[in-house]
Amino acid sequence: MPSLIDLRRRIRAVKNTEQITKAMKTVSASKLRRAQERIMGARPFAREMQRVLQGLSTGIDVVSHPLFTPPDPGSSAPALLVVITADKGLCGGFNSALLRRATAYVQDADNEVALALVGRKGRDFFRRRKIDVRYEEINIFNDLRYSHAQAVAEMAIQQFTSNQVSSVQLLYNEFKSVIQQDVVVEQLLPIPRLTPSEDEIEVLAEYLFEPSADQIFQTLLPRHVEVQIFRALLESAAAEHAARMTAMDAATRNAGEMIDSLTLHMNKVRQATITRELIEVVSGAQTL
Numbered sequence: 001m002p003s004l005i006d007l008r009r010r011i012r013a014v015k016n017t018e019q020i021t022k023a024m025k026t027v028s029a030s031k032l033r034r035a036q037e038r039i040m041g042a043r044p045f046a047r048e049m050q051r052v053l054q055g056l057s058t059g060i061d062v063v064s065h066p067l068f069t070p071p072d073p074g075s076s077a078p079a080l081l082v083v084i085t086a087d088k089g090l091c092g093g094f095n096s097a098l099l100r101r102a103t104a105y106v107q108d109a110d111n112e113v114a115l116a117l118v119g120r121k122g123r124d125f126f127r128r129r130k131i132d133v134r135y136e137e138i139n140i141f142n143d144l145r146y147s148h149a150q151a152v153a154e155m156a157i158q159q160f161t162s163n164q165v166s167s168v169q170l171l172y173n174e175f176k177s178v179i180q181q182d183v184v185v186e187q188l189l190p191i192p193r194l195t196p197s198e199d200e201i202e203v204l205a206e207y208l209f210e211p212s213a214d215q216i217f218q219t220l221l222p223r224h225v226e227v228q229i230f231r232a233l234l235e236s237a238a239a240e241h242a243a244r245m246t247a248m249d250a251a252t253r254n255a256g257e258m259i260d261s262l263t264l265h266m267n268k269v270r271q272a273t274i275t276r277e278l279i280e281v282v283s284g285a286q287t288l
Contacts, residue, residue, distance in 0.1 A: 032242055039234040092244070148230075
């Protein structure tokens with residue numbers, strides 16, 4: 001049975017842990033509000049840009065553009081999976097769910113898969129495994145900027161247009177709510193095109209482009225890739241703060257319950273000690 005000193009020391013340690021988890025929850029809640037504002041501002045633009053781009057690509061012939069060109073069926077180039085994880089832990093199952101999904105994707109793929117890793121947790125996890133890693137980026141979520149998305153997009157476009165990879169997929173945690181984050185896989189390259197129905201084909205509008213369609217798409221398509229990657233980074237940042245806030249809230253509650261249990265046990269031990277000492281005093285008095 002542990003002594004009173006051991007129990008008091010353990011209660012002190014758990015209280016210190018409780019203070020830390022409570023502070024981390026408060027910090028994550030503050031960061032989550034800012035991350036939510038950013039993602040709510042980025043989502044409409046990214047989705048509308050994708051909708052307009054797919055509508056334009058359906059109405060005109062842009063199949064010759066490299067970012068729309070599907071991979072050659074006989075190509076031996078691997079697919080590129082961009083895995084977006086967190087730089088830090090203590091956020092519940094946020095990173096483990098992503099890494100399990102990425103591992104399953106690599107194992108179940110028909111062809112070889114290369115990786116582009118954004119986030120320290122993904123980099124450290126796949127560093128110990130024999131998988132082709134084409135790109136690494138860490139420590140960007142403390143000060144996430146559009147330039148970070150541009151760097152990832154430039155790498156993805158260069159790998160795809162030079163036929164070093166056959167396709168590019170995004171794997172990240174999508175922010176749904178404070179208690180829900182969904183792991184999603186989205187195709188980034190080649191850019192998906194809508195397949196119109198027979199009724200839609202009859203009413204497709206004819207577009208006039210100034211300057212030419214080639215010049216417009218030459219500028220618009222890389223920007224579209226950048227915007228989609230930036231949205232995924234913002235989604236991952238918001239989901240990380242939400243997961244950490246939930247995990248720290250649960251840890252704080254568990255610490256409180258452990259403190260109550262240890263305090264009760266300490267009181268029982270102290271009462272038993274006092275009772276034993278009284279019995280010893282009484283027994284000694286009777287003997288005398």
